Amino acid sequence: MAFAPALALLLVTQSAPPDATRALEDAGRYREAEPILRRAVGDAGRRPSDALADAAERLADNLAKQARPREAEPFYRRAFEIRLARHGAAHPAVARSLSQLAGLAADAGRLDEAEALSARAVAILTAAGPDARLDLTRAQGNRAGVLAAMGRGEDAYALYREAAATLQRLGPEAEAEFAVALNNLGSHLVRMAGATSVQAGFRRSFTLRQAVLSPFLPMAGAGGVEPVDAMLRRRLLFDAAMALRMALGIRVRLLGEMHPDTANSLNGLAAAERALGRRDAAEGLYRRALSIKLAMLPAGDRDRVIGAWSLASLIVEDGARAGEARALYRTAATEALAAQGRHADYDRAASAELRSFAPIFTGQVRASWTLATAR
Known part of the structure; x- marks a missing residue:
């Protein structure tokens, strides 16, 4: 039995980022928000504090949304270490960090580790009672994604x-x-x-x-x-x-x-x-x-890629519209390659993302072949 995994890292925050930063991220403009969040980490100082943990977590969320998990992980770990030292292993904020680290482990293919971390997070938040219900639902969703990836x-x-x-x-x-x-x-x-x-x-x-x-x-x-x-x-x-x-x-x-x-x-x-x-x-x-997506998101955003790809894969089934399908596939392919620019290095995350886009390129070739054979 196998279910196609569709694991996406669930990003959760305790404190809202500044309004300007939140507005940028809501519009999909994560790169523009990133320097503001980096400054917030610096402004929080070097001494371990809840403010520093929250700032590190917000920056990690931003990097993860840009498909840069390797860069996000040190900030998530910093938030986790601070919270663990300040509040102990049973604190809800520690559980939130565990859930985020579980998402990173799953994205890296370390599913057993992800399963164990997500189970700890859910157990802590379940024991925390009614005040932690919102964080618990987020952790449950994250754990569900891990379990789905495990079949x-x-x-x-x-x-x-x-x-x-x-x-x-x-x-x-x-x-x-x-x-x-x-x-x-x-x-x-x-x-x-x-x-x-x-x-x-x-x-x-x-x-x-x-x-x-x-x-x-x-x-x-x-x-x-x-x-x-x-x-x-x-x-x-x-x-x-x-x-x-x-x-x-x-x-x-x-x-x-x-x-x-x-x-x-x-x-x-x-x-x-x-x-x-x-x-x-x-x-x-x-x-x-x-x-x-075309109106609200920047070029190279993964959701724009998926939007063009999804429509192309539907209409290409109608041979009479192979031309429109090919144009959509071309748009998706161009943006998929642009999306690779988010990655600092061609690491596992970059490779996985590019491989996930493989059907775009094969679809483009098939649509072109349909057009060629129709002439």
Whole structure:
């Protein structure tokens, strides 16, 4: 049994960065925000303090969002060491650092280490009680990503659901986080629908539910696996689309139509609609997402690459539109190469990112071949 990993480092912060920096990052302008955050680290002084730990964490978040995990790691470790020394191993801030380090380990392929770190983070925050519920949901989402990368898709699903259900209960104060959790849940369900099998017993526990966030009670199986048949696949995809629509509605209301996070929800929903065979609906959603990304994000941003690539991969299936598909593939390829400029060295992260873009280049060649053979 294998689920395609889609692990993204979950970046969480305790203290908000300066408003100007936050505005830049919200617009996807991470490079412009980086020097401001570096100055904040310097201004916090050299003596270990909570202020220095928070500043180091914010800078690490920024670097990680730029796909520069090797540069981010020392700052995450600095924040962790300060918090551990000042507050002890059971403090929620220490758990937050553990969760971030788990994400780095997973991105580097050290999944056993990531699993252990994420388990520690969740355990600490669970014991911390109601005041740590928001951090706990973030840590659960991060751990779910690790478990999914390890092929434990059903365990990841249970954690994604638990985090989303908690955030739903927290109400308006947690709506933005709830949208993130719904997006994570929906995207994971799409990946599960693409798997060939699930753990025995999962099918029954899943199909007994009536709605995406209704009470979920996993049923013990007799071991082994069972196939993902057409009926289960469609149910997974229907729930995925429901969660992604909910996330989209929240983001449009809170952030507006032209926000990059709104575009990400559109792209996720498009993937679910496409898997359900609703090609026209998927194309419209992909086009809306790409228009937002092109307007709001800088050239070379990974989300712009994915936006152009997603739309190209859909319309290339219609040979009559191979020309438009080729143009989109060319745009995605150019921006994918530009994205490599974020990496200081051609390290593991740079290599992994470039390899992930391989279908763009093969798609471009196929579209060009279609055009050539049509003449």
